[in-house]
Amino acid sequence: MIRRTLVLFTMLPLLAISASLALAFERQPLLVAQGAEAQQSPLPIAQTQAVPAAPAPAAPAESDEPAADASRQVDRLKAQTQDLQRYFKPDVKPEDRDLNEMRQKAENTIEQATKILGTARPRYHELKDRLSRLAPPPAAGQPPEPDALAGERASLNARLSQLLKPITGAQDAVGDANNLLDRINRERRILFANKLLQRVASPLSPSFWLEVR
Helix, strand or coil: CHHHHHCCCCHHHHHHHHHHHHHHHHHHHHHHHHHHHHHHHCCCCCCCCEEEEECCCCCCCCCCHHHHHHHHHHHHHHHHHHHHHHHHHHCCCCCCCCCHHHHHHHHHHHHHHHHHHHHHHHHHHHHHHHHHHHCCCCCCCCCCCCCCHHHHHHHHHHHHHHHHHHHHHHHHHHHHHHHHHHHHHHHHHHHHHHHHHHCCCCCCCCCHHHCCC
């Protein structure tokens, strides 16, 4: 009896070790399976949202740059004629007027304004012809015309309006410069007549010869 008890106490540690080993072997397949599953499952990939494309910028309104440049030239010509007109004010003495220089400036104004008209008028008639070829706008109560046709009509009308300004301005500049030329010519005739009628000393007078010396 005592021997059996000793043998039992001796085998208890061995049984405990065997149980621990068996439990470890049972858990190992589960850990391996979990590791394999972790390797096979890919990491979640962050999904990027597509950024919508920015809307295309609106097309700028069509403008006629030559017409704008012609308008600036006409403004300078009109300012020049206004500057010449001030020499004919009552408070300006006739001897302070350089009629030759004024005549040259007036003729230059006419020349430049005529060139502007020679360029702007054909362009104006061309745009006017293009506008006349479009279908007439719908009457009241009728369906509206297509957007493309309405846009082209508005563009042509805007460019015609831009060209009309330098045309009328150049015509006014030519008229003002022609009026200045007429006034300059009258002034020159008056000065010439005054010189002819100017009284001088007679050759028989001693003072005449004193002035000659």
